[in-house]
Amino acid sequence: MDAAAEVRQENGFAGESGATKMQERLQKRHQARTEDAERRKEAKESQSVAEEKGEYFSSTFNRERLCIEELLSGCSGADRATVTQRLEEATAKTVRLQKFLNDSVLFLTQYELRQAQAALQKLQTSLAETREEALPKKKFAFRARTKAADKASAPVSDPAPPDVASATPTGAAEVDGAAASEQCGFSNMDNEFLTKTSEEIQKRDVLLTHLSNCKVRLLGSPSTLHLKHIDSCEILCGPVSSSVFVDHCRNSTLSFPCQQLRTHNTTDTQVYLHVTSRAIIEDCHGVSFAPLSWSYPTLEEDFSVSGLDRDRNNWSQVDDFNWLAAGTPSPNWTIIPESERKTNWDP
Amino acid sequence: MGLLTILKKMKQKEREMRLLMLGLDNAGKTTILKKFNGEDVSTISPTLGFNIKTLEHRGFKLNIWDVGGQKSLRSYWRNYFESTDGLVWVVDSADRLRLEDCRQELSALLLEERLAGATLLVFANKQDLPGALSKEAIREALALDEIKSHHWCIIGCSAVTGENLLAGVDWLLDDIAARIFTAD
Ligand SMILES: Nc1nc2c(ncn2[C@@H]2O[C@H](COP(=O)(O)OP(=O)(O)OP(=O)(O)O)[C@@H](O)[C@H]2O)c(=O)[nH]1
Ligand SMILES: [Mg+2]
Numbered sequence: 001m002d003a004a005a006e007v008r009q010e011n012g013f014a015g016e017s018g019a020t021k022m023q024e025r026l027q028k029r030h031q032a033r034t035e036d037a038e039r040r041k042e043a044k045e046s047q048s049v050a051e052e053k054g055e056y057f058s059s060t061f062n063r064e065r066l067c068i069e070e071l072l073s074g075c076s077g078a079d080r081a082t083v084t085q086r087l088e089e090a091t092a093k094t095v096r097l098q099k100f101l102n103d104s105v106l107f108l109t110q111y112e113l114r115q116a117q118a119a120l121q122k123l124q125t126s127l128a129e130t131r132e133e134a135l136p137k138k139k140f141a142f143r144a145r146t147k148a149a150d151k152a153s154a155p156v157s158d159p160a161p162p163d164v165a166s167a168t169p170t171g172a173a174e175v176d177g178a179a180a181s182e183q184c185g186f187s188n189m190d191n192e193f194l195t196k197t198s199e200e201i202q203k204r205d206v207l208l209t210h211l212s213n214c215k216v217r218l219l220g221s222p223s224t225l226h227l228k229h230i231d232s233c234e235i236l237c238g239p240v241s242s243s244v245f246v247d248h249c250r251n252s253t254l255s256f257p258c259q260q261l262r263t264h265n266t267t268d269t270q271v272y273l274h275v276t277s278r279a280i281i282e283d284c285h286g287v288s289f290a291p292l293s294w295s296y297p298t299l300e301e302d303f304s305v306s307g308l309d310r311d312r313n314n315w316s317q318v319d320d321f322n323w324l325a326a327g328t329p330s331p332n333w334t335i336i337p338e339s340e341r342k343t344n345w346d347p
Numbered sequence: 348m349g350l351l352t353i354l355k356k357m358k359q360k361e362r363e364m365r366l367l368m369l370g371l372d373n374a375g376k377t378t379i380l381k382k383f384n385g386e387d388v389s390t391i392s393p394t395l396g397f398n399i400k401t402l403e404h405r406g407f408k409l410n411i412w413d414v415g416g417q418k419s420l421r422s423y424w425r426n427y428f429e430s431t432d433g434l435v436w437v438v439d440s441a442d443r444l445r446l447e448d449c450r451q452e453l454s455a456l457l458l459e460e461r462l463a464g465a466t467l468l469v470f471a472n473k474q475d476l477p478g479a480l481s482k483e484a485i486r487e488a489l490a491l492d493e494i495k496s497h498h499w500c501i502i503g504c505s506a507v508t509g510e511n512l513l514a515g516v517d518w519l520l521d522d523i524a525a526r527i528f529t530a531d
Contacts, residue, residue: 224441280393280395307389
């Protein structure tokens with residue numbers, strides 16, 4: 001209870017009254033900023049304290065700038081290693097120069113500032129140009145593959161010819177393709193008993209989709225577990241080191257230890273849970289919770305692999321993101337009465 | 348109070364930045380925020396509403412807003428746009444199934460007038476997972492190269508190991524500082 005209160009302290013509530021208050025605060029802040037700017041302007045106009053610093057600034061700034069320019073001009077014709085080293089040094093110096101300028105802002109006149117900023121901009125541009133010229137970027141692998149076919153006839157820097165463009169999958173599509181091949185899990189099954197061992201799922205992202213009337217046992221510690229489109233299943237999984245996602249699940253029984261549980265679009269489902277932070281539901285109803293109550297031989301081992309705290313279980317603290325009224329409990333979830341809890345987990 | 352003291356005071360006030368961290372649910376936003384602040388990341392719950400943290404970093408005062416990314420909360424994102432200096436878009440690099448969703452949400456954000464001046468940092472998070480896509484693959488999937496309206500940068504990171512979080516924030520600060528503390 002204490003821990004929960006503490007977590008909440010810094011949290012704000014995103015509702016309307018919160019928004020109004022924030023609007024006020026932002027307004028105030030904006031005003032304060034404008035006033036400060038005014039005051040600073042006055043101070044600048046009426047003083048000469050900073051003159052000395054201004055001189056120090058411009059001599060240092062110009063010296064550094066010359067040094068960077070020299071580094072860059074020395075790049076043309078040099079070998080790759082030299083260029084790389086010179087560019088690195090020039091980059092570091094430019095960043096430092098920008099910092100120096102930022103730190104000196106207060107003492108500079110508007111004119112000096114603009115001059116310095118413009119000079120820096122120029123430096124950055126020629127830095128980028130020199131880099132592009134001397135060390136052209138390797139093109140990203142996904143694209144390189146689709147281009148490989150016409151590499152022989154076209155120079156590398158040419159844009160992809162239009163006919164290829166229509167056939168080229170978008171980045172997202174490529175990525176999805178990769179996802180399909182690498183994804184660990186089960187999909188499109190009905191009435192099966194499905195298991196995975198520790199070696200198969202350890203530290204992996206596991207996905208179960210479109211399962212109905214299945215019993216699933218995942219005996220190990222994955223990093224994330226996704227359950228999507230699940231109907232009338234019983235799914236048990238070992239300690240999940242980060243989050244479990246449940247989406248479009250109905251009439252099922254689920255059980256696992258995890259750090260976070262994020263439940264969406266789910267109805268009439270029982271969750272036997274060990275969660276070290278909190279569970280949330282969004283667009284759900286008829287979801288009920290009880291503490292984890294099954295075990296398997298290597299559970300303890302998998303707990304330590306997952307890094308989850310064995311002694312911290314907040315299974316009964318559920319946040320309903322569609323029920324933001326403080327005080328009244330959400331009608332969308334309940335606690336399973338002790339007498340009704342499942343005790344026999346034999347498959 | 349001498350003039351320099353006054354100037355220093357004002358300078359401090361001025362070196363304040365507002366960063367808005369958004370992304371799909373489960374991307375790792377809150378984990379990034381807490382890790383960056385050196386807090387325990389093992390007890391983080393899905394965010395119902397938002398978290399704010401004020402941090403000092405490199406002499407800047409950072410107000411970081413971390414807003415929940417669950418579907419039902421996304422319509423509230425716009426309540427947080429005002430005065431944003433930097434937008435941090437967090438991506439779960441292992442979540443291949445929702446990359447398209449992720450691309451759409453980001454491109455809608457970039458059309459927002461109130462975010463027009465903000466610098467964009469994309470964190471390709473969860474690089475510690477064996478199944479994570481590289482930052483180049485994320486860059487392609489989110490079509491980042493088509494963004495002409497904002498300064499942007501993508502950095503691969505892990506909120507769990509802390510890898511590259513600092514590098515990302517430093518880039519963001521430098522870019523913002525170059526804009527707002529030098530031009531006016
Ligand atoms: N392996 C790994 N897991 C991560 C990383 N970052 C976050 N996670 C895990 O991902 C899950 C979600 O992290 P959160 O920080 O709650 O995600 P969020 O973006 O704040 O989610 P919302 O609050 O719902 O918007 C947690 O279980 C984290 O432990 C990472 O870099 N690597
Ligand atoms: Mg969060």
